[in-house]
Amino acid sequence: MASDVFRPLLLRRWSAACAAASMLALPAPVLPQPAGDFGRCVSALRAELKRHPEVRSETFDTYTRTAQDLRADVERFTATQPEFKLFIWDYLMRRVDGQRIAEGREMLARESAALASIHARHGVDGATAVAVFGIETDYGRVRGRYPVVDATLSRACLNLASNERKNHFFAALWLLQEGLVKPDEFRGSWAGAFGKTQFMPGTFTRYMDDGDGSGAPDIVNSVPDALATTARYLNGLGWLDGLPWGVEVRAPRTVVEALNAPEGEHGCLAVAPAAARCRTVEQWATFGVQGVDGQALADYTAAWPRWNGGTTAALLAPAGPDGPAWLVTPNYQAIWRYNRADAYGLAIGLLADALRGAPPQRVAWPTDDAGISRAEFRELQSLLLQRGHCGVSVDGSEGPLTSAAIKVEEARLGLAETGRAGARILRLLKGEAPASGGACGPAASTPAASAPEPAAPASAPQAPPEPASAPASAPEPSLPASSARSE
Numbered sequence: 001m002a003s004d005v006f007r008p009l010l011l012r013r014w015s016a017a018c019a020a021a022s023m024l025a026l027p028a029p030v031l032p033q034p035a036g037d038f039g040r041c042v043s044a045l046r047a048e049l050k051r052h053p054e055v056r057s058e059t060f061d062t063y064t065r066t067a068q069d070l071r072a073d074v075e076r077f078t079a080t081q082p083e084f085k086l087f088i089w090d091y092l093m094r095r096v097d098g099q100r101i102a103e104g105r106e107m108l109a110r111e112s113a114a115l116a117s118i119h120a121r122h123g124v125d126g127a128t129a130v131a132v133f134g135i136e137t138d139y140g141r142v143r144g145r146y147p148v149v150d151a152t153l154s155r156a157c158l159n160l161a162s163n164e165r166k167n168h169f170f171a172a173l174w175l176l177q178e179g180l181v182k183p184d185e186f187r188g189s190w191a192g193a194f195g196k197t198q199f200m201p202g203t204f205t206r207y208m209d210d211g212d213g214s215g216a217p218d219i220v221n222s223v224p225d226a227l228a229t230t231a232r233y234l235n236g237l238g239w240l241d242g243l244p245w246g247v248e249v250r251a252p253r254t255v256v257e258a259l260n261a262p263e264g265e266h267g268c269l270a271v272a273p274a275a276a277r278c279r280t281v282e283q284w285a286t287f288g289v290q291g292v293d294g295q296a297l298a299d300y301t302a303a304w305p306r307w308n309g310g311t312t313a314a315l316l317a318p319a320g321p322d323g324p325a326w327l328v329t330p331n332y333q334a335i336w337r338y339n340r341a342d343a344y345g346l347a348i349g350l351l352a353d354a355l356r357g358a359p360p361q362r363v364a365w366p367t368d369d370a371g372i373s374r375a376e377f378r379e380l381q382s383l384l385l386q387r388g389h390c391g392v393s394v395d396g397s398e399g400p401l402t403s404a405a406i407k408v409e410e411a412r413l414g415l416a417e418t419g420r421a422g423a424r425i426l427r428l429l430k431g432e433a434p435a436s437g438g439a440c441g442p443a444a445s446t447p448a449a450s451a452p453e454p455a456a457p458a459s460a461p462q463a464p465p466e467p468a469s470a471p472a473s474a475p476e477p478s479l480p481a482s483s484a485r486s487e
């Protein structure tokens with residue numbers, strides 16, 4: 001594969017660039033830089049170029065001269081609680097829905113050759129890599145709007161003590177300098193995650209891979225490159241081929257109450273031997289844990305050759321003893337580290353299962369008002385439009401105008417005002433006589449004609465009943481799903 005030729009070459013380029021730049025550190029003219037407090041930060045970072053000799057001073061000046069100060073946006077997204085706290089079942093229903101499964105299966109077929117090669121090189125199966133792509137950017141539909149240099153620069157300026165933040169900024173400059181990304185295409189999330197599978201620049205420089213054999217890694221334009229880079233990263237996070245991310249189980253209530261390991265408490269998966277709340281599969285079996293259909297835990301070896309009595313696993317029951325439970329493995333920990341949220345980890349795992357044709361989740365979430373898919377969400381939004389909520393756009397995603405409209409309808413129907421898009425409000429509105437409509441004008445009832453609704457922050461979903469620790473326990477402040485990735 002061309003990638004085998006090019007990967008060491010890139011590594012050489014990165015280190016050789018360091019050495020060359022330190023020898024050839026020509027005094028470059030200092031060009032005008034941003035003013036004020038932000039400008040002082042840029043100057044402080046420029047003084048650190050000697051620690052990043054791979055980045056030329058001309059590169060630094062070229063891309064910082066017109067950089068926008070995005071600190072206010074970054075702070076708003078970092079510090080504010082998500083405006084819409086999603087129940088985990090809402091989050092999962094919209095992400096692991098029929099549309100995403102169907103499109104993922106198409107992609108598995110279309111990219112089968114590249115995925116086979118990726119599996120052989122990185123030990124990560126196609127369904128898992130495609131599931132990450134589907135969840136991260138809806139197979140490339142979601143594109144960030146923030147210039148990556150500006151975003152990583154602004155994040156670095158908010159915490160100049162964070163080497164991680166500064167490294168992402170300098171890596172962003174290096175990617176531009178080396179021509180690995182094009183300036184006009186280098187856009188991403190407010191935190192600086194970019195490309196089809198949303199990599200932070202510093203992470204990309206370590207794991208970039210060429211999946212299509214073009215000789216260069218391009219996660220902005222190439223699907224195989226994005227899948228290959230994702231697989232390589234999961235491998236780096238400890239992915240083990242032949243092991244499931246998790247299996248759905250039934251566990252005695254006392255076991256769930258004593259050993260449930262949500263959000264962050266399954267960190268013991270990365271430690272051998274099992275410690276804290278992690279146990280071996282053999283131990284879980286002695287506690288009375290079984291497959292969700294009553295299978296013995298040992299039986300899963302038939303499908304997953306690496307699964308055995310000594311496999312380390314944690315019990316994950318995000319909604320407590322009355323909801324579904326999974327025994328999750330070090331592969332789950334690898335997915336979780338990709339974005340540090342259980343809802344995210346489960347979305348990837350469950351979507352990957354669906355893509356490989358495994359049976360869906362068996363135990364329902366403990367709610368009498370289930371979540372709805374994106375198609376149902378659009379149907380709900382259409383019904384809201386028909387009732388005169390003209391600001392609602394039929395886009396299948398959360399937004400303040402949709403939420404406000406739902407509250408109005410809930411009040412009218414004598415329900416508690418939650419603003420939540422669930423199965424109950426959809427059923428009630430569908431069951432009513434058709435609204436007379438007209439209040440929004442005929443054009444507004446089509447998605448194309450309605451104004452785009454401000455997007456809600458891609459919220460780190462909350463796991464009921466108690467939103468335990470938000471994914472914020474990472475060293476860096478928690479970043480909403482699909483927005484950033486730290487080492």
Ligand SMILES: [Ca+2]
Nearest residue numbers: 210214216225
């Ligand atoms: Ca390529």
